[in-house]
Amino acid sequence: MSLSSLSSLSDHEGPTVSRRRNNQMLNAFEKYNDAEFRARFRLSKETVLYLESVFGNSIKPPTRRSRAIQPMDQILITLRFYATGSYQRVIGDIFNIEQPTVHRIVHRVTAKIASMKSQYINMPTRQECLDVAHNFYGIANFPRVVGAVDCTHIKINSPGGAQSELYRNRKGYFSLNVQMVCDSHLRIRNIVARWPGSVHDSTIFNDSPLCAMLERGDFGNFYILGDSGYPCRPYLLTPLLNPRTAAEVAYNRSQISTRNPVERLFGVLKRRFPCLQNGLGLKLENIPPIIVACAVLHNIAIYRQDELTEEEPTLLNEAVEEAVAQPIGLNTNQNFVVRTMLINTHFTN
Numbered sequence: 001m002s003l004s005s006l007s008s009l010s011d012h013e014g015p016t017v018s019r020r021r022n023n024q025m026l027n028a029f030e031k032y033n034d035a036e037f038r039a040r041f042r043l044s045k046e047t048v049l050y051l052e053s054v055f056g057n058s059i060k061p062p063t064r065r066s067r068a069i070q071p072m073d074q075i076l077i078t079l080r081f082y083a084t085g086s087y088q089r090v091i092g093d094i095f096n097i098e099q100p101t102v103h104r105i106v107h108r109v110t111a112k113i114a115s116m117k118s119q120y121i122n123m124p125t126r127q128e129c130l131d132v133a134h135n136f137y138g139i140a141n142f143p144r145v146v147g148a149v150d151c152t153h154i155k156i157n158s159p160g161g162a163q164s165e166l167y168r169n170r171k172g173y174f175s176l177n178v179q180m181v182c183d184s185h186l187r188i189r190n191i192v193a194r195w196p197g198s199v200h201d202s203t204i205f206n207d208s209p210l211c212a213m214l215e216r217g218d219f220g221n222f223y224i225l226g227d228s229g230y231p232c233r234p235y236l237l238t239p240l241l242n243p244r245t246a247a248e249v250a251y252n253r254s255q256i257s258t259r260n261p262v263e264r265l266f267g268v269l270k271r272r273f274p275c276l277q278n279g280l281g282l283k284l285e286n287i288p289p290i291i292v293a294c295a296v297l298h299n300i301a302i303y304r305q306d307e308l309t310e311e312e313p314t315l316l317n318e319a320v321e322e323a324v325a326q327p328i329g330l331n332t333n334q335n336f337v338v339r340t341m342l343i344n345t346h347f348t349n
Contacts, residue, residue, distance in 0.1 A: 028076055038308070041079040042272045043297065047306045051075055055112050069097065069105065077102060078109035082294055085275030107286060113293035120299045123147065123181070123189050123210065129222050135184040140257035143346060147181040147189050147224040148259035149210075149236070151201040152266040154178055154193075155279030156287055169197030178291055179204045181224060182265045187302050193291040201229045205236075223338070225259035234338040250347040251339075269298050272308055 028037060029045060037045050056071035069077075073095065081091050081102070088106070089099040124132045129146050136145035153175035158164050167174045175197030181190035195204050205211055205226075213219070214235040223235045232238045239252045270277040273294040280287045301307070 035309075040083060041076060042083045042308070043079060043301060044304075044306045047301060047304050048072070048075060048079070050304065051113075051300070055116070059108060059112060069101070074105045074109050077105050078113075081106050082273045082275050082290070082297075085278035085280065107289075110286075110289050110293045113296050114289040116296050117191075117292055120296045120303075121188050121191055123213070123219075124183070126220065129219060132183050133222060136258055139184060139260070140254040141346075142225070142254045142258040143342075144222045145225055145258055146219055146222040147183060148262035149179065149181045149190075149205065149224050149226045149230070150259070150262045150266070151177050151179045151204060152270075153197055154276055154287070154291060156197075156284065157279075157281045159284040163196075166196040166198050173197075176287060176291070177201070177204060179208065180262065180265065180295070181210065182262050184261050185302065186261055186265045186268060188265065188269075188295045188299055191292060191295050193288040193295075201226075202231055205230060225255055227259070231335065232339055233335045237339050237342070240339075247343050247348040251343045254347065268308075269294065272298060272301070 028041070032040060034045060041048065043051075052072050052075060056075070059071050059074055061068035061070070077091060077095055077097075080094065081088065084091070087099075088102040092099045092102045095102075124146050132146050133144050136148075137143055153169055153171075153173075156167065156174050156176060158174050159167055164174075167176070169175045169177065176193060177195045177197050177199055179190075179192040179195075179201070180188055182188050190208075190210050192204055192208050192210075214224070214233075217235075219235070223237055226236055226238050228238050228241060230236055230238050237255065239255050240248050243249045243252050276291065276294055280290060282290070
């Protein structure tokens with residue numbers, strides 16, 4: 001589905017003609033078995049019940065009159081939108097409600113889920129760093145890693161106005177460039193979802209609170225891994241563009257394999273919530289909360305071991321090609337010291 005076909009998701013949509021609906025809402029828990037339910041809402045019934053227990057009371061309507069929509073139905077309507085990225089009117093037809101009501105529900109529930117970011121998306125604490133690094137080390141023997149960082153593009157419609165071209169990325173479509181950091185289990189540890197698609201990954205990182213934390217030394221002698229689009233720094237290790245020695249080749253192979261979880265994360269996240277793959281045609285200010293909400297739900301699913309059954313694509317080859325294709329940013333000799341020492345001490349036979 002092309003992004004232009006998502007125009008009816010826009011908050012600018014004109015008024016609709018109200019028509020009386022069947023009073024019977026879709027009862028998804030009764031209609032679908034576990035597999036069918038997960039396929040349509042991308043989470044298990046148990047996880048959806050958990051969500052209702054966490055914040056259901058905060059979105060509960062004050063009355064049951066006039067077909068007031070209950071928390072469970074509001075959650076399912078929102079999940080169905082995330083699971084399809086479809087027209088809000090189509091979602092309304094499924095649940096027997098009007099498109100404006102779908103619009104209000106999606107943004108109400110999205111705001112509630114996104115507000116839970118601080119509970120579910122956090123960088124490792126000092127106490128957690130050793131465990132996180134141990135799990136990363138198990139991938140390819142790369143030591144002291146507490147996260148892998150990269151960016152992914154989420155398609156949007158042109159926001160219009162004088163600044164609209166800032167959102168056109170190097171592939172020619174409009175997008176937000178979203179930075180994420182994950183651990184080896186694909187848990188999202190940090191997210192920045194506000195930059196136009198034309199902004200370079202390294203610019204987003206340099207301006208992020210995470211960069212300031214690393215500069216302060218909040219994670220001690222641990223570091224994160226990035227591709228060659230990032231500058232090499234003492235706390236951000238990148239691959240070498242032209243490895244010459246056996247130790248440098250071993251370092252590159254280990255570095256690329258160890259940061260592969262962030263490449264896999266993007267595939268898993270967009271497969272679970274196809275609205276992030278197909279594109280979001282909403283007002284620009286309404287899109288970042290949806291991205292953050294999907295990230296929160298992704299982590300909740302991991303904590304609850306709520307896994308999708310579809311096979312995920314292997315993106316390691318893409319990571320290898322990316323490491324070769326992207327230029328290394330400007331660096332000082334001091335920034336290379338940690339990487340050089342690591343190559344000489346850990347990757348030399």
